[in-house]
Amino acid sequence: xxxxxxQISPQTLQMLAVRDARDRAAFSRLFDYFAPRLKGFxxxxxxxxxxxxxxxxxxxxxxxRKASMFDPQRANVSAWIYQIARNRQIDVIRKENxxxxxxxxxxxxxxxxxxxxxxxxxxxxQLKDALARLKPDQREIIEKAYLGELxxxxxxTQTGLPLGTIKSRIRLGLERLRHELKDAR
Amino acid sequence: MRGKMTAITHHIPxxxxxxxxxxSLPQPYALVVASHxxxxxxxxxxxxxxQAAGGAVLDTAERAHLSNGVKARVLExxxxxxxxxxVFQRSGVFPxxxxxxxxxxxxxxxxxxxxxxxSILSATGEGSVRLLFIPPGxxxxxxxxxxxxxxLVLQGSFSDETGRFGVGDMEVADExxxxxxxxxxxxxxxxxxxxxAPLRFRTLVPRLxxxxxxx
Numbered sequence: 001x002x003x004x005x006x007q008i009s010p011q012t013l014q015m016l017a018v019r020d021a022r023d024r025a026a027f028s029r030l031f032d033y034f035a036p037r038l039k040g041f042x043x044x045x046x047x048x049x050x051x052x053x054x055x056x057x058x059x060x061x062x063x064x065r066k067a068s069m070f071d072p073q074r075a076n077v078s079a080w081i082y083q084i085a086r087n088r089q090i091d092v093i094r095k096e097n098x099x100x101x102x103x104x105x106x107x108x109x110x111x112x113x114x115x116x117x118x119x120x121x122x123x124x125x126q127l128k129d130a131l132a133r134l135k136p137d138q139r140e141i142i143e144k145a146y147l148g149e150l151x152x153x154x155x156x157t158q159t160g161l162p163l164g165t166i167k168s169r170i171r172l173g174l175e176r177l178r179h180e181l182k183d184a185r
Numbered sequence: 186m187r188g189k190m191t192a193i194t195h196h197i198p199x200x201x202x203x204x205x206x207x208x209s210l211p212q213p214y215a216l217v218v219a220s221h222x223x224x225x226x227x228x229x230x231x232x233x234x235x236q237a238a239g240g241a242v243l244d245t246a247e248r249a250h251l252s253n254g255v256k257a258r259v260l261e262x263x264x265x266x267x268x269x270x271x272v273f274q275r276s277g278v279f280p281x282x283x284x285x286x287x288x289x290x291x292x293x294x295x296x297x298x299x300x301x302x303x304s305i306l307s308a309t310g311e312g313s314v315r316l317l318f319i320p321p322g323x324x325x326x327x328x329x330x331x332x333x334x335x336x337l338v339l340q341g342s343f344s345d346e347t348g349r350f351g352v353g354d355m356e357v358a359d360e361x362x363x364x365x366x367x368x369x370x371x372x373x374x375x376x377x378x379x380x381x382a383p384l385r386f387r388t389l390v391p392r393l394x395x396x397x398x399x400x
Contacts, residue, residue: 036248079240101222102281152204
């Protein structure tokens with residue numbers, strides 16, 4: 001079990017430094033953390049090393065360019081980069097633009113709420129723990145699902161999905177969204 | 186516009202949202218799901234949760250060694266000018282993802298009979314997605330679909346054997362559902378509908394002509 005951390009993770013702080021101060025050193029550290037994981041993640045679905053590296057480059061450049069959209073009160077850095085990576089993989093491999101929901105708009109400009117950020121990170125940690133506790137075959141199904149290797153029908157018939165942890169994540173996420181939107185009105 | 190608080194009662198089933206978050210839904214369905222999330226805070230929260238799960242998978246992925254020069258190439262490009270991507274806003278009843286496919290222009294409707302109009306947004310071997318305009322009290326032309334059919338209400342409402350669907354509601358129908366949606370009285374019903382096969386209207390046009398009209 002990961003101990004619930006009382007401190008915001010280095011990745012989130014680096015991402016905020018990129019977003020708010022265009023900090024290149026912070027970006028460089030984010031690159032070192034995420035680029036090898038992204039390459040491994042992308043290659044798992046059969047993409048060759050060369051093409052995977054091209055996608056990694058595109059994803060990391062998008063992280064830099066779209067940093068203003070990063071909202072740690074809604075998504076932790078890994079979740080945000082995961083989505084960018086999947087969008088890019090679809091663009092490249094299927095040659096189609098993936099339809100995306102309307103953006104909720106830039107995150108509120110006032111001082112970020114550290115307790116909200118910590119709550120989002122804590123849930124992310126719980127998800128990682130839940131994933132680690134699964135039996136290898138169950139874990140593989142979840143990984144395949146989020147790598148985009150299962151069809152909708154295959155996901156529907158898998159009993160391992162959704163994880164109980166996702167359910168509580170949904171409820172808390174909804175409360176946060178309602179809160180954030182109320183403030184924005 | 187930010188998420189509208191309407192009383193949406195028919196949401197996206199979880200497996201479908203997981204498939205969307207993972208990027209494994211064909212484009213026609215993905216467009217309907219993205220449009221529903223644009224209107225529905227509950228499903229946006231579920232979508233966020235699936236992204237978090239995907240993030241956990243990414244975070245625990247086995248690390249692969251990067252070739253020399255990859256990082257340098259990225260750092261070099263940080264200052265390169267980039268053309269801003271157009272952002273398509275919601276327009277009237279049409280959510281942002283629909284406006285994106287329409288490239289910001291209003292839909293071009295074509296009559297299919299009985300006052301019903303349609304505007305095909307895309308049609309490929311993977312399926313098709315279209316806007317439907319159904320006058321009040323009018324039934325959606327008798328149709329069959331081979332597999333999954335997703336219908337999102339954008340204006341007005343319709344009812345069929347399974348219930349009533351208002352703005353923001355999404356009906357999920359599989360090949361077993363024989364249904365006859367009828368637009369309720371009031372405003373004309375406008376829907377976004379995706380199928381994995383060409384939607385066949387059984388009564389309006391002889392089957393032989395359907396390829397010509399792509400209906």
